[in-house]
Structure formats: structure tokens, C-alpha cells
Amino acid sequence: MLEAIGLDERQESAYRALVALGAAEVSDLAHRLALPRTDTERTLRHLERQGLAAQSTARLGRWVAAPPAVALGALLTRQREELEQAERAAAHLAEAYRAEAAEPAVHDLVEIVTGVGAVAQRFRQLGLGAVAEVCVLATGDPVGYGADGGAGAPAVAHRVVVARERLSAPGGVHGVTAALGRADQVRVADRVPTRLVIADRALAMVPLRELGEPSALVVHGSGLLESLLGLFEAVWRDAVPLRLGGAHGTGAGSAGAGGAVVEEAPVRPDATDLEILSLLLAGMTDARVAKHLDLGLRTVQRRVKGLMELSGVSTRLQLGWHAHANGWLTRSPG
Known part of the structure; x- marks a missing residue:
């Protein structure tokens, strides 16, 4: 001590x-x-x-x-x-x-960081030094971002795009939830072209695969940084919002005889409805959504049907468009 x-x-x-x-x-x-x-x-x-x-x-x-x-x-x-x-x-x-x-001189606009320890340390510096926003493209397992990765101060905004394949892996949603629990906004994309971290739109870090040992390129303010920002925004724009966490045991149901929960059509989506919808739009099946949220398969299907009735649509594709148009997955239910 x-x-x-x-x-x-x-x-x-x-x-x-x-x-x-x-x-x-x-x-x-x-x-x-x-x-x-x-x-x-x-x-x-x-x-x-x-x-x-x-x-x-x-x-x-x-x-x-x-x-x-x-x-x-x-x-x-x-x-x-x-x-x-x-x-x-x-x-x-x-x-x-x-x-x-x-x-800055041209040769000062980029740094090459080599070695596992050096790359990890530079990554932590990038996150901890951010004061406004951290943007992340996460391919595969997003380990290193979040609690152990230097995700910045609590006031820093976070935008993270995760590859859909990560959710499809065993325990994928739980792993993403643990790694990205602090992120303000998380989206899922069919394809994430590279791992990328951008801090305050002033510094970026991308991996280098050409070298023999783990290495990364740190990019300072330049045309290259603007290109990386454009890449992130393009992937972000086409990705699907993902709601992490949520109240799994709460909803619009009410207690019936014998303490059983009787599902009722909600007046508007609650947190569990939106998390179900988010995971479905991220590519998960009804059965996997039910398992992840510890709900019955019929409960998930009944809630989706209720959302479709609430939206006045007849297909899940239409439900996805309705959710996007009404901003259901970009704000908390009120």
C-alpha cells in the first residue's frame, strides 16, 4: 500500500x-x-x-x-x-x-508500432487519451476494446461496428456484450473490412499484416486519416443497430392466475422487444435469440408478432424498415 x-x-x-x-x-x-x-x-x-x-x-x-x-x-x-x-x-x-x-513532416504523419506489448500499449493510450469520441471497427473477437482496452473516460462517446460473424460464433453475443458493454452505440455489419480505432477524429490505428510479428500503423491528421474516417462512416451507415443488454425479465406482460405471466400486445416496444428485434436484424434465428435472452421460443415469436401488429406490417422485412424509419433501435424506449 x-x-x-x-x-x-x-x-x-x-x-x-x-x-x-x-x-x-x-x-x-x-x-x-x-x-x-x-x-x-x-x-x-x-x-x-x-x-x-x-x-x-x-x-x-x-x-x-x-x-x-x-x-x-x-x-x-x-x-x-x-x-x-x-x-x-x-x-x-x-x-x-x-x-x-x-x-508536420510527411514522415511524421504515420508511426509503425511493432510487438504485442507495444501495440497493446499504444491502443490503450489511444482510448484513454480520447476526450470526445472513439470509433471502432471490430473484426472477429473485439477483445482489447472496453474494460481492458482503454475505452476512454465515461463522458467519451463510442461508436462500434461488429462483424456479423462474431455474433454467429458460440457465445458470440455474450462475448460482444462483455467486450463492448460501455459502448454508447453498437452496430452489426455483414462485413467489416479491417480492424480500426479512431480517437477524436485525430488519430487512427489499423493492423499491419505484412510484417512477421503483430504490428500496427498509427495515422495522424492527414489525407490518409480522412480516408479511414470515410471508411468507418461508410461501414457505420450500412450497419444495423444492435441493442446490448436490456431488461430480459420485464416487458408488457401482467401477472395472471397462479402467478403466470400473460403476454399482452404492448402499446409501444419495451426494452426486451427492441433487443429481440435488434438481434433478429443482426442475423440471429428465433431459437438463438430465445436462448440468448433466456426466453421461450414461443415468447420470442409472440413478441415479434406483437411488434408486427403494432407496426401494421405483414412481414418481418417490413418490420425492419418500420423500426429503422421510426428510430426504434437508436434510442431508448420511452
């Missing part, structure tokens, strides 16, 4: 033991910490340099702990000052970078 102020696990244990005892002989402390005497003395010398311990003036070989409120408070103050200095240095560097980037 005290790593932030420069103590390793052994030093923290020694200081905690001294605080608990008030004072201790080196041999007693070594026994308590299960350390050789030389290692214990070395640890105590480090605590002494940090102002956390001191040798007793009354008894040779005895060490006493400095009061935590005073000693740790001083270390925390020093850490805050160093952090503030680092923040000021970062601000100066950012300003210098902006000034240099005002007229």
Missing part, C-alpha cells in the same frame, strides 16, 4: 512492525520478519534515509519508528510536489509537441 511513496514490500513490513512495537532490536525484528540480520539492517537503513525510523540514542542496536502522521505526511507532500513538477513538464512537452505538429 505504501509503494506510491517509494517503499517496497519488505520495507513496508519492517515499518509496520516497528510502528506496532514502538521500538525493537535488530535481532527481534529480523525474527519477526523472517529475514537475515543483514537484510533487516539494510532495510532499516533505507527507512532511516526516508525519515521513517531512527536508531535509539538510549540503547545501541535498538530502532524506533517515526510517527506515521509526521513521517508519512512528509513523504506524501514530497510525492505531490514531484507529481506536480511532472505534470508541468508534461504540459510543456505537450505544448512543444503541438507547436512542432502544426506543420
